[in-house]
Amino acid sequence: MWLWFHKLGSPPYAYRIAGLCRPWLFWPAVILLLIGTYGGLVLAPPDYQQGDVFRIIYVHVPPAIMSLYVYVIMAVASAIGLIWRMKLAHAVAAACAPIGAWFTALTLAIGSIWAKPTWGTWWEWEPRLTSELIQLFLYLAYMALRASFDDMQRADRASAILAIVTVVNVPIVKFSVEWMNSLHQGSTIANAAIHITMGWPLAVLIFGTMFFFGAVLCDRLRAEILRRERNAAWLREFV
Amino acid sequence: MDLQNFIAMGKYGAYIWPCYGLTFVVLVWLAWSARRGLREQILHARRRAQAQQETSS
Numbered sequence: 001m002w003l004w005f006h007k008l009g010s011p012p013y014a015y016r017i018a019g020l021c022r023p024w025l026f027w028p029a030v031i032l033l034l035i036g037t038y039g040g041l042v043l044a045p046p047d048y049q050q051g052d053v054f055r056i057i058y059v060h061v062p063p064a065i066m067s068l069y070v071y072v073i074m075a076v077a078s079a080i081g082l083i084w085r086m087k088l089a090h091a092v093a094a095a096c097a098p099i100g101a102w103f104t105a106l107t108l109a110i111g112s113i114w115a116k117p118t119w120g121t122w123w124e125w126e127p128r129l130t131s132e133l134i135q136l137f138l139y140l141a142y143m144a145l146r147a148s149f150d151d152m153q154r155a156d157r158a159s160a161i162l163a164i165v166t167v168v169n170v171p172i173v174k175f176s177v178e179w180m181n182s183l184h185q186g187s188t189i190a191n192a193a194i195h196i197t198m199g200w201p202l203a204v205l206i207f208g209t210m211f212f213f214g215a216v217l218c219d220r221l222r223a224e225i226l227r228r229e230r231n232a233a234w235l236r237e238f239v
Numbered sequence: 240m241d242l243q244n245f246i247a248m249g250k251y252g253a254y255i256w257p258c259y260g261l262t263f264v265v266l267v268w269l270a271w272s273a274r275r276g277l278r279e280q281i282l283h284a285r286r287r288a289q290a291q292q293e294t295s296s
Binding site for chain 1: 245248249250251254255257258259261262265266268269270273274276277279280281283284287288291
């Protein structure tokens with residue numbers, strides 16, 4: 001286990017592994033996303049309360065899950081980077097941030113379009129929406145903080161501390177619909193509140209989005225490794 | 240089920256299709272921008288490697 005950990009921590013090895021993994025994540029993602037979209041738009045029956053507008057859930061829940069999941073990955077990678085002084089872990093966290101930011105922005109935009117016909121408003125300052133908006137600002141703050149340092153090591157350390165401290169917002173977003181009096185509906189998955197005919201496309205799309213995230217992360221991580229290792233001798237064999 | 244009904248989505252087509260369109264655009268952008276960024280870094284690295292070889296020989 002530790003040997004594997006060490007090996008994966010070496011930039012040339014990680015660069016190669018990420019390159020090998022990428023197609024095995026990307027193409028399954030494309031297939032899962034196509035199947036899930038077809039299931040969500042065509043096969044699933046309309047909701048008895050919301051009618052067809054509930055179909056927006058299929059493109060809202062997967063990025064919403066990712067907006068939290070990616071930040072947890074960033075915080076864990078940052079902690080590994082700080083504790084074991086593993087440069088690659090910092091590279092993973094840095095590569096994750098823009099992907100997570102896009103997923104969060106997408107979640108907010110789609111939620112807003114869904115809210116208009118369902119709640120009668122594009123936006124409401126209620127716990128779930130507000131904490132998710134804060135989540136977007138955290139991603140942006142993380143990227144801005146990184147960009148403000150010229151020295152990579154200082155950028156790594158400062159942004160890692162930011163990610164570890166602010167990951168506390170993730171449970172706030174997650175449980176805002178249960179702890180606080182929220183306009184937002186409760187969790188579809190945790191409450192098992194969905195029938196199988198409607199649920200399977202959602203499950204497929206969630207997995208598809210995770211695979212897709214993995215594929216994008218592979219590319220971004222490789223670019224990040226090249227940026228950091230620009231003076232390393234091993235690069236000459238790889239490019 | 241005919242196509243017209245499918246596009247209308249009850250009366251919610253005007254909300255549903257922009258959501259799916261937006262998701263598609265963002266996913267394509269994420270994949271494409273990551274690829275482009277990687278390609279740029281590979282080109283940079285190649286150029287540096289060549290420049291180093293020329294100075295050393």
